[in-house]
Amino acid sequence: xxxxxxxxxxxxxxxxxxxxxxxxxxxxxxxxxxxxxxxxxxxxxxxxxxxxxxxxxxxxxxxxxxxxxxxxxxxxxxxxxxxxxxxxxxxxxxxxxxxxxxxxxxxxxxxxxxxxxxxxxxxxxxxxxxxxxx
Amino acid sequence: xxxxxxxxxxxxxxxxxxxxxxxxxxxxxxxxxxxxxxxxxxxxxxxxxxxxxxxxxxxxxxxxxxxxxxxxxxxxxxxxxxxxxxxxxxxxxxxxxxxxxxxxxxxxxxxxxxxxxxxxxxxxxxxxxxxxxxxxxxxxxxxxxxxxxxxxxxxxxxxxxxxxxxxxxxxxxxxxxxxxxxxxxxxxxxxxxxxxxxxxxxxxxxxxxxxxxxxxxxxxxxxxxxxxxxxxxxxxxxxxxxxxxxxxxxxxxxxxxxxxxxxxxxxxxxxxxxxxxxxxxxxxxxxxxxxxxxxxxxxxxxxxxxxxxxxxxxxxxxxxxxxxxxxxxxxxxxxxxxxxxxxxxxxxxxxxxxxxxxxxxxxxxxxxxxxxxxxxxxxxxxxxxxxxxxxxxxxxxxxxxxxxxxxxxxxxxxxxxxxxxxxxxxxxxxxxxxxxxxxxxxx
Numbered sequence: 346x347x348x349x350x351x352x353x354x355x356x357x358x359x360x361x362x363x364x365x366x367x368x369x370x371x372x373x374x375x376x377x378x379x380x381x382x383x384x385x386x387x388x389x390x391x392x393x394x395x396x397x398x399x400x401x402x403x404x405x406x407x408x409x410x411x412x413x414x415x416x417x418x419x420x421x422x423x424x425x426x427x428x429x430x431x432x433x434x435x436x437x438x439x440x441x442x443x444x445x446x447x448x449x450x451x452x453x454x455x456x457x458x459x460x461x462x463x464x465x466x467x468x469x470x471x472x473x474x475x476x477x478x479x
Numbered sequence: 480x481x482x483x484x485x486x487x488x489x490x491x492x493x494x495x496x497x498x499x500x501x502x503x504x505x506x507x508x509x510x511x512x513x514x515x516x517x518x519x520x521x522x523x524x525x526x527x528x529x530x531x532x533x534x535x536x537x538x539x540x541x542x543x544x545x546x547x548x549x550x551x552x553x554x555x556x557x558x559x560x561x562x563x564x565x566x567x568x569x570x571x572x573x574x575x576x577x578x579x580x581x582x583x584x585x586x587x588x589x590x591x592x593x594x595x596x597x598x599x600x601x602x603x604x605x606x607x608x609x610x611x612x613x614x615x616x617x618x619x620x621x622x623x624x625x626x627x628x629x630x631x632x633x634x635x636x637x638x639x640x641x642x643x644x645x646x647x648x649x650x651x652x653x654x655x656x657x658x659x660x661x662x663x664x665x666x667x668x669x670x671x672x673x674x675x676x677x678x679x680x681x682x683x684x685x686x687x688x689x690x691x692x693x694x695x696x697x698x699x700x701x702x703x704x705x706x707x708x709x710x711x712x713x714x715x716x717x718x719x720x721x722x723x724x725x726x727x728x729x730x731x732x733x734x735x736x737x738x739x740x741x742x743x744x745x746x747x748x749x750x751x752x753x754x755x756x757x758x759x760x761x762x763x764x765x766x767x768x769x770x771x772x773x774x775x776x777x778x779x780x781x782x783x784x785x786x787x788x789x790x791x792x793x794x795x796x797x798x799x800x801x802x803x804x805x806x807x808x809x810x811x812x813x814x815x816x817x818x819x820x821x822x823x824x825x826x827x828x829x830x831x832x833x834x835x836x837x838x839x840x841x842x843x844x845x846x847x848x849x850x851x852x853x854x855x856x857x858x859x860x861x862x863x864x865x866x867x868x869x870x871x872x873x874x875x876x877x878x879x880x881x882x883x884x885x886x887x888x889x890x891x892x893x894x895x896x897x898x899x900x901x902x903x904x905x906x907x908x909x910x911x912x913x914x915x916x917x918x919x920x921x922x
Contacts, residue, residue, distance in 0.1 A: 371538065371540065371564055373538075374542070377908075377910045377914070419533075424668075425568075426568065427667060427668050430667060431669045431670060431706065461566075462529050463521030463526070
């Protein structure tokens, strides 16, 4: 993740790709895309975004239209990461944890502490990395 | 089978070529062998102690977990094909088997899963069946296979590529494949739909703008060409680009420089250009709505993607491909399409090409929870029409939102309003069901 970005310095709309009460293991199998407004050290649930009919290829556009500027999710393929970066959406892939835990990390700017096992910092920042073995 | 005591189980686990891991009843990984680490790309010491879904990132972790099923039923499961996404972002097909683990008293204390990488097996199987593949493109058509054969060389050349073909023929898939097969694959792939952005905004979108370039330009903004630095820019619907902007694009292609809107400082363009359109560019050149020099400059390499109706051999292949994909994503076990459905699909014209076939099967998956896809699972517009004297007009195809709503309402009716039973039948979570009901069928 981009460590230089200040935590919640201005109101932002964040999407969490979830399954039940945790982040989904993969972005493409997420059961719900929950939107949270983050401001003044708080994250407030504002609704959900539907996965578009065409699936993942249509998701960056759908999130942009919903005003989302950051996506926090579990595993994602290289192609998927490229799509979101090209759409101008900040992406924190390969994050793992319960929804509450992730929201707290977002508010306190320590999402990188929730990286899934085996993930190198560059991969979690949405860039191309190596095998990511630890 | 009698199993000797004091056998070095650790040594056996480490000697296996298949990945093996165990979990306790809280889904915490309790053991993880060397082969598992190699296939998944995670060191065993990083995996042990973590929840299995944080380690595996498979197509079944979110809602269709094989271990959960085995632990719940006490049964084993073998040779199920799924996929995982490794930490390097690669999608790998694997075959898994799972069983519950019992203690000496017969109580289930967790589960064990074994798995193997079947990428090579799938590649060989496809070769034997005469199927050509590249990235996400699969085909049995000789014309398409020839293009796939040429594609790595085209990708390596760095030349500008013009992709022509009807809507839904896979032009973006080809553009992405050209990028991933090229030396620029480490750079970004930036797609711009020239037809979706108003002409007056397109210049700023492509080349960026300087601060104060126009009323709302309070800060400078870089454009898509700058974002694609070191990678590939895909200009879709290039036939919709205004003539005035065509001149600027020609300059980028010829001189590799551009100026952001409102700036006099030239910037170097370091992006490979791949363009596409479903329009007849030659006719547009003849009528003066597309520049001849740009047409030739873009079409250094020109690929014409055939519509699906001209390659019927791909209908069955793509049907099987999309069904396998939906099974993996939705955790369903749809075995295929019935002979009646296949007959109907083979005689359909597919004006929307591969995208239409994909949408038809996605629709069918909403209504079909297992077994074969039958005629009743297809959208109304595809099913043989029943003549009605009152209405000569063909029914409009329902939207995906309406179809999902109809499927949920039908399942609820079958289960007397019991939501969990409807969820189980449709293979969706209760959150998804609630969302579908809340959003309604639309107009």
